[in-house]
Amino acid sequence: MGMRFPWDIQNDIIAGFEEAGDAFNQFTYLLQLASELPELPDSFKKDEALVPGCQSQVWLYVTDDNGIMRMQGDSDTLMVRGVIRILASMFDSQPIDAVLKTRIEFIDDTELASIFDSKRKAGVASIVEMIGTVAARAVRVDAGC
């Protein structure tokens, strides 16, 4: 079986939300995804790792490992843990250029668009922005900029 790119994984996730059904069941699906995220050790939950702009506490580690993205994170709320789980499944151990090519669609294409209030959406945008920043920086380094 060939490599699965972030957009393939995202499509599966979106299908999972659609199969879940109504807003309550999509939310519980998100909570189930949250339970699959490995917990970050307490020693990793440092203030320096907090993502600004999130109402929940979100600790995120996103690095470029020789052209491969490494990502791990955690949150004090399950709903955001679920988002981190989705993003980690899409991007962790993926080539940076695949990360840069991926459009985030799992919010707008599911009930999450209405489930998440504006503050939560802003928080998710901050997480996605951090991932994009690391990826873009990696490409600039590669290109010798």
Place this chain on the structure above:
Amino acid sequence: MLEVEKIRRDFPILSREVWGHSLVYLDNAATTQVPESVLQTALDHYRCNNANVHRGIHRLSELSTQSYEQARQRMAGFIGAPDDRCIVFTRGTTDGINMAACGLEHLLKPGDRIIVSMLEHHSNMVPWQQCARRTGADFIAVGLTEEGDIDLRALEEALVPRTKVVAISCCSNVLGTVTPIERIVAMAHEASAVCLLDGAQIMRHRLIDVQAIGCDFFAFSGHKMMGPTGIGVLYAAPPVQNLLDPCVFGGEMVDRVSLRETTFEAAPLRYEAGTPNYVGAIMLGAAADYLESVGRADIAAYEDELIAYAETRLKGICGLHILGNPQHRSGCLSFTVDHVHPFDLCALADKLGIALRSGTNCAQPLLEDVYGIPYVSRLSVAFYNTFDEIDRAADVLEQVIPLVCQGF
């Protein structure tokens, strides 16, 4: 005896669905819903009598001004004020308290004291904190008892001779604690301090007679008593009106303006710069009428029964802890659940139609310093809620708690 089902028909929003479920609206401490009669007042005014107030000589301006000033008289009667000159229309409680803090600032010198309590909403804490910062006055927040009442002994000790302002909530928006305002006002006056009461959460829970209570200032909001947002009242008792400087300047509050100097209108207009929210004020008057027609004492009694029932139901949920056990609780209660984040709990309960509040409830010092927690969930009732709705909310909480429990 309230006819709740009949009352509910006055609020069509209550029959809507959210996420495919009947709405159970239990976030009334944040804002209450508006009955049709109050909405109709706005429509009628805009359709028939709308014009700017206090400025025109034409018929519509006169009619609009009359309606605005009748609302002022109405609100004076609603809170037992001696006359309508004591009633300043504001944008709400926060605006009124800021107006008082700014207007009284000239009384304060380094070493003077401002007292609030640990119960306070940010809107009755931060304006005074900042006022103290600007003037060099001491800023003291009096602590609470174990049960979540104001510690009156601590208040007595805090009332030093140089106390100039005591600003206290009538009812906590987190614990539901109803404070002994008559006693607190008396204590403040014995120390020769001015006393402001934050009435945002109390308006449906007791009859307010500001003269009997004796407070110098009383602030409240329209949108927590079935009125619209963007309107409230700051009551200023006649003896202290001259103490309050205006802090917002412009049209309407001036008498004569020249390049050299400006003179100001008498109260209350001297505190109402610019075009007021006159439609909001007219709607507020209509909201006061609505509450009177339902029966203010009946409303207070029924809401106390509802919140007591909610407390009983929620106490029966394993792992759920209600904050505080005050002598008298009205309007709301806040709670935590072991290993559950309030955001997760309330977000999931919402998907089954239950509208609760989660977060800091604008009371970070209360939550963090008194209870050592960052967030809570809150349930707050109004007289259009039913016991069945409380049961439904409790059942939903029992259903969703296992789904949002972390790590166990």
